[in-house]
Each structure stands twice: as structure tokens, then as C-alpha cells.
Amino acid sequence: MIDLRALRDSPDRLRASQRVRGEDESAVDRLLDFDSRHRAALARFEGLRAEQKSVGKSVSSAAPEERESLLTKAKELSADVKQAEAEAGELSAEVDRLLHEIPNIVDEDTPEGGVDDFRVLEHVGTPAEFDFTPRDHLELGELLGAIDTDRGAKVSGARFYFLTGVGALLELGLLNLAMQQAVADGFTPMVPPVLVRPETMEGTGFLGAHADEVYRLEADDLYLVGTSEVPLAGYHADEILSADALPNRYVGWSSCFRREAGSYGKDTRGIIRVHQFNKVEMFVYTHPDNAREEHERLLGWERRMLDKLELPYRVVDIAGGDLGTSAARKFDCEAWLPTQGRYRELTSTSNCTDFQARRLNIRFREDSGKPRFAATLNGTLATTRWIVAILENHQRADGSVVVPEALRPFVGHDVLYPVK
Structure with missing residues (x-):
């Protein structure tokens, strides 16, 4: 949520x-307009209430002929x-309501435009040149006995899968490597709940424009998370953090669930775009003045x-039109996929400032003793999709x-x- 007082001062x-x-x-x-009307209505209410109290006090001491009036x-x-x-209420x-509909204010360095208007900051490594026709990750996964999408569909429907044998070992190894790195870098490891209350999902900004991507359990009024960013953001809701302890860095390992609404016909082969996957996610609470530097560290x-x-x-560097509701700026790392001849997203890291x-009412106390809202940031450190890039880039002719x-x-x- 944006700062209403800052909006009044700098609406442009x-x-x-x-x-x-x-x-x-x-x-x-x-x-x-509604803010101005609300403040006027509130002033009128407070004025009338003060007058009411004054008249009430006068009744007991008034002369009989004045009391009736x-x-x-x-x-x-x-x-x-x-x-x-x-009226004020x-x-x-x-x-x-309007405040909750307006997305975060973008960073001044964020590129303008939509999904195709990102700014490439750097290329790292050289895509391999094969002297054979490379297989895609699903064909490789089936040859290795690592991925079974047919039985995934039989059990759960489209965009579900089994990771079997070395496929399961690859995912566990990948996520354990990520957790080991994060802990060595000072992150507190977490295994958070994957079902959250509406106020937690709403607080992180996932029930606005992206609500159709979220699974909801109506009978329990709970939501399945699409990233452990959500429960980790809610972890300190309604708390005042110790300023001396900032930044608070957590790394969560969780299963994640996404409906993939609107993706009909896209990436239907394999495990690039699926309804359930596992992910290791970094999440940071820090002083707002340090958020940009922390964002660079997460990318690193x-x-x-x-x-x-x-x-x-x-x-x-993701363009403003492709940012999520909460992000002021986002960097993605995209790995080369040989069989697609293009780069595909593996990681994202977002600076959500104090939005x-x-x-979620998460604050820290400054040296002056005055509470101030913290900044939050997140970043992917490993996820199931990485298996796609590992298989395709490290394959051999056999x-x-x-x-x-x-x-x-x-x-x-x-x-x-x-194995076959």
C-alpha cells in the first residue's frame, strides 16, 4: 500500500x-478526491461531537427554562x-479500497513498457553448440526415468507430473544446495505453511490483478501459496521489529501452487509451466534506506x-508494465534453453519497498523512537523449473x-x- 501522506504531497x-x-x-x-472528502467529513464529525459534548455538559447546569431547548x-x-x-466511515x-487497488510506485530506474520491453543488463556464459540435435527436457527426462507427465495427468490432470528416480534426486539436490548457500550467507532457514489466511494473501498483493492465479479453499477460507514469499511476509505482521537486528533474512522451502489461468496453450509440454512445484525463496525485511543495496545483494x-x-x-530489468502489484523494481535471470533457442526465466528478485x-503493519523503531514501516524484498534461489535448464544444457549425444x-x-x- 502506498503512503497516502506522500501522495498528497507529490501526486505527480x-x-x-x-x-x-x-x-x-x-x-x-x-x-x-475521496481522501479530501473523507478528511472534510472527519473534521465535521469531530466538530459535531465536540459540540454535542459541550451541550451535554450544559444541560445539568442549565436553568429550567433553558433545559428543554x-x-x-x-x-x-x-x-x-x-x-x-x-459518512466518514x-x-x-x-x-x-482505492489504496488497495493501486500498485506500488515503480523505481525511477524501471524501464517503461510491457512484457517485451525489459532491459538486458548482462549476458553470462556462452550457450553450448551441440554436434547433434539436442533433445528437450521432457524427452531427456523420460529417457532418464526422471519425469513422468503421463501419470501426472492421469492422477491430477494437465500440468501435473511425477519426478521419479534421478528426477527426484535432482530436485532435492538442487533445493538442498540452495538452502546450504543461503544459510552460509546468514539466512534463517524456514519451512513455512502453504495455506494462508485471506489477510496474508491480500497483504502481499496477490489478490488484486493476479487473484485468478491463486487456488482458494472456500470451505476453509484459506489460500494455497504460489510462493513462500507470502507466509514469510506474514510472519512479522502487526509486529515492531528490532532496528538493530535489521536486515532480517529468511529462506523458505515450500511447495507452491499456481492455477496458470490465462496460459491455455502455453508451455503445455514438460514441466516449464505447471500447477505445483517446489521452490527455495529468499525473503528480507530491511531499513527502507537500504532496500536498493539489498536488492543487488539478492540478485548476486x-x-x-x-x-x-x-x-x-x-x-x-523488468519493465513497469510487467511488474507485479507489490514490486517497485524486479530483476530476472533467464537461462538459455537450447531446444527453444531462447532464454527463459529461472529467478526473480523484487524490491517491494514498504508497500x-x-x-501487513510491519514496522521497526528508529533511533528517535518513532515507528517506521520496513521494506521487504524477495528472490528465487532455486525451483523445479531449473531442472529444465540443467537437463538441456548438460546433455550428451547418447x-x-x-x-x-x-x-x-x-x-x-x-x-x-x-534407463530406456
């Missing part, structure tokens, strides 16, 4: 942000106060993981796959060989 900043995102600028004027006045004021309070609710930790897996990738903290050296202690194999 939010208008510019809305333009970069491709959102409606008039939302800014609607919010300012004062009682009539008090009755009229009571009705006026109730009406003014109701309705306007407050509308201001709150993601890049180190990709380097360990010997994958060619590029780093991109989520305002919605269908075997070389395991990256950093993964071998976790997987227990140097090379994965076809």
Missing part, C-alpha cells in the same frame, strides 16, 4: 508510476453526529547459484546428462544415464 510521482505501468492515471485523482439541541446533535460518523472505507546470490550450475543466462509492510559439479554431492551421481 504516482501519476508517472501509473504511466510506466500502463495503469489508469485517473485512479490518482479519484483517490485524492438544550435537550432538543442535544437530540438533534446526536442524530447529526451519527450521520457524520457514518463510508468515505474511509472507499479510500482504503541468485547469480551465484546459476554459476554453480554452469548455466548460460542473462540478467534483465507490503504497510498492508541422452545422458552431466551433473554440474556443485550438485554431485547432493545428487550422488556425476552423470545421469538413460
Whole structure:
């Protein structure tokens, strides 16, 4: 949620942000209008209530001939106060609703445009040139006895799968490697719940434009998370953190669930776009003045993981029109997929400034003793999709796959060989 007082002082900043995102600028004027009306209604309510109290005190000491008129006045004021309070309450609710609809203000360095207008910051590594026709990850996974999408569909439907044999070992090894790196870098490991209350999902910004991507259990009024960012953001809701302990860095391992609404016909083959997957996610609470530097550190930790897996990738700065509701800026790392001849996203890291903290009421106390909202950031350190890039980039002509050296202690194999 944006800072309403900052909006009053600098409305053009939010208008510019809305333009970069491709959102409606008039939302800014609607919010300012309702905010002005709410403040006027609140002032009227408080004035009437003060007058009501004054008249009430006068009744007991009034002369008999004045008491009747004062009682009539008090009755009229009571009705006026109730009406003014109701009006102020309705306007407050509308201001709150509009505030929750407006996305975070984008960072001034965020590129303008939509999904195709990202800025490439760097290429790392050189895509392999094969002297044979490379197989895609699903064909390799089936040869290795690692991926079974047919039985996944039989059991659960489209976009579900089994990781079997070395496929399961690859995923466990990958996630364990990520957790080991994060803990060595000072993160507290977490296994969070994957079902959360509506206020937690709403607080992180996932029930707005992206609500159709979220699975909801209506009977229990709970949501399945699409990332452990959600429960980790809710972990300190309604708390005041110790400023001396900032940054608070957590790394969560969880299963994640996404409906993939609107993706009909996209990536239907294999495990690139699926309904359930596992992920290791970094999450940080920090001082807002340090958020940009922390964002660069999260990107650095993601890049180190990709380097360990010997994958060619590029780093991109996501355009405003492709940012999520909570993100002010986002960097993606995209790995090269030989069979698609293009880069595909493996990691994202977002700086959400104090947007989520305002919605979840997460603060810290400054040296002056005054509470201030924290900044929150997140970043992917490993996920099931990485298996796609590992298989395709490290394959050999006979269908075997070389395991990256950093993964071998976790997987227990140097090379994965076809079983059929």
C-alpha cells in the first residue's frame, strides 16, 4: 500500500508510476478526491461531537427554562453526529479500497513498457553448440526415468507430473544446495505453511490483478501459496521489529501452487509451466534506506547459484508494465534453453519497498523512537523449473546428462544415464 501522506504531497510521482505501468492515471485523482472528502467529513464529525459534548455538559447546569431547548439541541446533535460518523466511515472505507487497488510506485530506474520491453543488463556464459540435435527436457527426462507427465495427468490432470528416480534426486539436490548457500550467507532457514489466511494473501498483493492465479479453499477460507514469499511476509505482521537486528533474512522451502489461468496453450509440454512445484525463496525485511543495496545483494546470490550450475543466462530489468502489484523494481535471470533457442526465466528478485509492510503493519523503531514501516524484498534461489535448464544444457549425444559439479554431492551421481 502506498503512503497516502506522500501522495498528497507529490501526486505527480504516482501519476508517472501509473504511466510506466500502463495503469489508469485517473485512479490518482479519484483517490485524492475521496481522501479530501473523507478528511472534510472527519473534521465535521469531530466538530459535531465536540459540540454535542459541550451541550451535554450544559444541560445539568442549565436553568429550567433553558433545559428543554438544550435537550432538543442535544437530540438533534446526536442524530447529526451519527450521520457524520457514518459518512466518514463510508468515505474511509472507499479510500482504503482505492489504496488497495493501486500498485506500488515503480523505481525511477524501471524501464517503461510491457512484457517485451525489459532491459538486458548482462549476458553470462556462452550457450553450448551441440554436434547433434539436442533433445528437450521432457524427452531427456523420460529417457532418464526422471519425469513422468503421463501419470501426472492421469492422477491430477494437465500440468501435473511425477519426478521419479534421478528426477527426484535432482530436485532435492538442487533445493538442498540452495538452502546450504543461503544459510552460509546468514539466512534463517524456514519451512513455512502453504495455506494462508485471506489477510496474508491480500497483504502481499496477490489478490488484486493476479487473484485468478491463486487456488482458494472456500470451505476453509484459506489460500494455497504460489510462493513462500507470502507466509514469510506474514510472519512479522502487526509486529515492531528490532532496528538493530535489521536486515532480517529468511529462506523458505515450500511447495507452491499456481492455477496458470490465462496460459491455455502455453508451455503445455514438460514441466516449464505447471500447477505445483517446489521452490527455495529468499525473503528480507530491511531499513527502507537500504532496500536498493539489498536488492543487488539478492540478485548476486541468485547469480551465484546459476554459476554453480554452469548455466548460460542473462540478467534483465523488468519493465513497469510487467511488474507485479507489490514490486517497485524486479530483476530476472533467464537461462538459455537450447531446444527453444531462447532464454527463459529461472529467478526473480523484487524490491517491494514498504508497500507490503504497510498492508501487513510491519514496522521497526528508529533511533528517535518513532515507528517506521520496513521494506521487504524477495528472490528465487532455486525451483523445479531449473531442472529444465540443467537437463538441456548438460546433455550428451547418447541422452545422458552431466551433473554440474556443485550438485554431485547432493545428487550422488556425476552423470545421469538413460534407463530406456
